Structures are given as structure tokens and as C-alpha cells.
Amino acid sequence: MGKIEVIAGPMYAGKTEELIRRVRRTIYTKQKCVVFKHSFDTRYSCENVVTHDGQKIDCITVKTADDLLKNLNGLAEAPEIIAIDEVQFFDEDIVSLVSDLANQRKRIIVAGLDMDYKGLPFGPMPQLLAIANEVTKLRAVCSICGADALFSKRTVDCDGTILVGAKDEYIAVCREHFKN
Numbered sequence: 105m106g107k108i109e110v111i112a113g114p115m116y117a118g119k120t121e122e123l124i125r126r127v128r129r130t131i132y133t134k135q136k137c138v139v140f141k142h143s144f145d146t147r148y149s150c151e152n153v154v155t156h157d158g159q160k161i162d163c164i165t166v167k168t169a170d171d172l173l174k175n176l177n178g179l180a181e182a183p184e185i186i187a188i189d190e191v192q193f194f195d196e197d198i199v200s201l202v203s204d205l206a207n208q209r210k211r212i213i214v215a216g217l218d219m220d221y222k223g224l225p226f227g228p229m230p231q232l233l234a235i236a237n238e239v240t241k242l243r244a245v246c247s248i249c250g251a252d253a254l255f256s257k258r259t260v261d262c263d264g265t266i267l268v269g270a271k272d273e274y275i276a277v278c279r280e281h282f283k284n
């Protein structure tokens with residue numbers, strides 16, 4: 105049976121860590137797994153999905169949903185499991201692609217930011233959360249008070265939804281410290 109698993113949350117919540125954990129476990133299922141990420145994320149590497157604390161696995165970097173499908177069709181062996189990190193950066197076409205692949209009995213694991221730096225739903229995440237079989241919402245630790253953090257707060261003065269960054273540009277904060 106096909107399945108859509110969504111891992112959501114703010115920056116530093118451990119989304120990539122959780123995606124890597126699920127991907128590594130597939131070694132024991134004898135199923136082929138392939139990992140993609142969006143090309144906007146060049147923070148630590150272009151050929152790897154990398155966590156903020158340095159864990160990494162190989163991946164294919166793609167720009168669009170169409171690009172992802174072309175890469176998938178070009179693989180020598182069709183994978184049963186497809187993982188996608190930084191899925192919030194994709195266009196809306198990712199929603200129908202994920203749905204089609206699940207209908208073709210693939211297990212799809214996607215990880216992404218559910219909200220942008222303004223606290224608004226990020227790109228295709230609302231639709232992906234809606235069509236998921238399973239949703240895992242992770243929280244980080246608030247950099248100001250240590251409570252559970254739901255939001256990614258930008259610490260530099262810059263407009264525009266997409267500013268790819270890490271510690272120098274964003275902190276994870278709780279609701280109390282996001283609204284102030």
C-alpha cells in the first residue's frame with residue numbers, strides 16, 4: 105500500500121534528523137529508497153541531506169517537482185520509498201506528484217517547514233499535511249526561554265519568504281517569544 109508521511113515543524117526541530125532515521129531503517133526492509141532535496145538548500149552540501157548537527161546521507165538535488173519526476177524515471181531501479189527534504193520550497197505540483205506516487209504504492213516521506221518566518225503556512229505544506237496518511241509535528245527548543253518552539257524567527261532584517269540560512273539568520277522560538 106502507498107503512504108504519505110509528513111514531518112513538519114520549525115527550524116532545528118529535528119525534521120531532517122527524523123527523515124534520515126526513517127531512511128536508514130529502510131536498509132532492513134530490502135526496499136530501495138531514494139532521497140531528494142530542493143536545490144535552494146545549499147547550506148551544508150549539494151549532494152547530501154545534512155542536519156544542523158552534522159548527520160548526513162546522500163541525496164539528489166532538484167529544482168522542481170517535474171525535475172524530481174524526471175530524475176526518478178531516470179533511475180536504473182525504481183525505488184519503493186521516496187524521501188524529500190525541504191519540501192516547502194517546491195511548487196504546488198509537488199502535491200499531485202506525491203499523491204500520484206503514493207497511488208502507485210510508493211512510500212513517500214517528506215520533511216519541511218510548516219510555517220515561514222512570518223508564521224504563515226509555507227508553500228505546499230498545508231496541502232501535503234491535508235493529504236498525508238501520517239503527520240509528525242516536531243518542535244525545537246526556544247532559544248530565548250527553553251520552552252517548546254513552534255516558530256522560526258528571522259534575526260536579520262530582510263524581506264522575502266525565502267532566505268536560506270541557519271544559526272546566523274534564524275532562531276527557533278515559542279509562541280510567546282514569536283509574537284514579541
Ligand code: ADP
Binds near residue numbers: 245
Ligand atoms: P531541522 O531539519 O528540523 O531544521 P535538523 O534535523 O537539521 O533540524 O537538526 C536538529 C538538531 O539541531 C538537533 O538535534 C540539535 O542538535 C540541533 N539544534 C540546534 N538548535 C536547536 C534548537 N534551538 N532546538 C533544538 N535543536 C537544536
Ligand code: MG
Binds near residue numbers: 119121155190
Ligand atoms: Mg532540515
